[in-house]
Amino acid sequence: xxxxxxxxxxxxxxxxxxxxxxxxxxxxxxxxxxxxxxxxxxxxxxxxxxxxxxxxxxxxxxxxxxxxxxxxxxxxxxxxxxxxxxxxxxxxxxxxxxxxxxxxxxxxxxxxxxxxxxxxxxxxxxxxxxxxxxxxxxxxxxxxxxxxxxxxxxxxxxxxxxxxxxxxxxxxxxxxxxxxxxxxxxxxxxxxxxxxxxxxxxxxxxxxxxxxxxxxxxxxxxxxxxxxxxxxxxxxxxxxxxxxxxxxxxxxxxxxxxxxxxxxxxxxxxxxxxxxxxxxxxxxxxxxxxxxxxxxxxxxxxxxxxxxxxxxxxxxxxxxxxxxxxxxxxxxxxxxxxxxxxxxxxxxxxxxxxxxxxxxxxx
Ligand code: ADP
Ligand code: MG
Numbered sequence: 446x447x448x449x450x451x452x453x454x455x456x457x458x459x460x461x462x463x464x465x466x467x468x469x470x471x472x473x474x475x476x477x478x479x480x481x482x483x484x485x486x487x488x489x490x491x492x493x494x495x496x497x498x499x500x501x502x503x504x505x506x507x508x509x510x511x512x513x514x515x516x517x518x519x520x521x522x523x524x525x526x527x528x529x530x531x532x533x534x535x536x537x538x539x540x541x542x543x544x545x546x547x548x549x550x551x552x553x554x555x556x557x558x559x560x561x562x563x564x565x566x567x568x569x570x571x572x573x574x575x576x577x578x579x580x581x582x583x584x585x586x587x588x589x590x591x592x593x594x595x596x597x598x599x600x601x602x603x604x605x606x607x608x609x610x611x612x613x614x615x616x617x618x619x620x621x622x623x624x625x626x627x628x629x630x631x632x633x634x635x636x637x638x639x640x641x642x643x644x645x646x647x648x649x650x651x652x653x654x655x656x657x658x659x660x661x662x663x664x665x666x667x668x669x670x671x672x673x674x675x676x677x678x679x680x681x682x683x684x685x686x687x688x689x690x691x692x693x694x695x696x697x698x699x700x701x702x703x704x705x706x707x708x709x710x711x712x713x714x715x716x717x718x719x720x721x722x723x724x725x726x727x728x729x730x731x732x733x734x735x736x737x738x739x740x741x742x743x744x745x746x747x748x749x750x751x752x753x754x755x756x757x758x759x760x761x762x763x764x765x766x767x768x769x770x771x772x773x774x775x776x777x778x779x780x781x782x783x784x785x786x787x788x789x790x791x792x793x794x795x796x797x798x799x800x801x802x803x804x805x806x807x808x
Pocket of ligand 2: 609
């Protein structure tokens with residue numbers, strides 16, 4: 446497989462503020478990549494640098510091995526063999542859907558017959574039958590979205606760039622469109638570089654996810670790997686492991702033998718076996734992160750469990766979300782099939798594979 450896109454140590458500042466702090470990544474032909482990160486972490490900045498819309502302060506961008514951006518040079522987007530779908534679709538309001546879609550072919554002076562053939566192809570692919578003579582204002586959000594994707598696809602670019610493509614659609618449509626988009630791009634073997642703040646969108650679309658946080662890449666892995674083994678506390682939080690309790694290392698291997706070492710952490714004098722992604726030292730303070738849906742409430746003492754007291758149960762349709770408190774004063778949530786009474790005591794059990802330990806950084 447050919448490497449289509451490569452970024453080497455890309456840095457971007459606005460004034461003194463570092464927005465991208467040295468981004469390295471590669472994208473292979475036909476891959477769907479999702480950059481996942483909280484709002485403001487630099488996703489759009491990254492995308493605009495890849496597209497050549499923004500200059501960079503350091504590093505390089507390569508497309509098929511050719512340098513496209515460096516601090517001294519920026520090749521314009523028309524010469525990069527890529528198209529972008531913007532967050533607000535950015536369709537030209539004075540042009541019918543048809544003219545929006547074929548714009549890129551017109552610029553390239555494609556002949557009429559070929560233009561018609563390509564138009565027909567994307568019309569079918571994106572279910573745009575009957576919509577081509579409408580103006581953008583006469584189309585629904587989902588239809589505008591399809592037109593924007595058709596416009597990006599029609600010139601057969603090496604890469605399609607998508608900036609939060611679904612965030613202007615309502616929830617139901619968003620869920621439908623993300624599956625549809627993933628299906629379409631897989632079928633066409635299009636290389637896609639997609640950015641989003643929505644983990645479920647990244648899960649539904651991506652072959653690999655790049656998790657970004659404050660201008661730094663925290664993890665690059667398949668969706669399942671990111672979910673099962675979140676490398677940093679930020680990735681864990683983004684991917685649903687919002688629960689947190691404090692503990693300290695009882696024992697842990699001195700050297701990492703594999704990438705995922707097991708650490709034994711004590712929480713109120715109880716041994717908990719966890720996944721850890723770093724070398725840990727005895728006595729070191731740790732934060733244990735886990736998901737409410739991966740934690741069960743049991744009445745009797747059991748392995749890998751923390752003693753807790755119920756604070757509150759709230760009905761969630763089919764199950765209860767139960768807030769519990771530890772003797773150490775940490776509170777977290779778990780899901781339980783039945784109502785649990787306030788003050789009831791028991792144990793919150795989490796499997797070692799789903800309990801993640803991170804070094805507590807003070808300050
Ligand atoms: P995201 O797309 O992940 O939400 P952005 O890439 O849009 O994040 O922005 C990253 C950071 O850069 C934000 O803190 C934003 O305020 C800042 N930023 C973006 N554009 C500019 C600009 N033109 N001038 C100064 N700061 C900017
Ligand atoms: Mg953005």
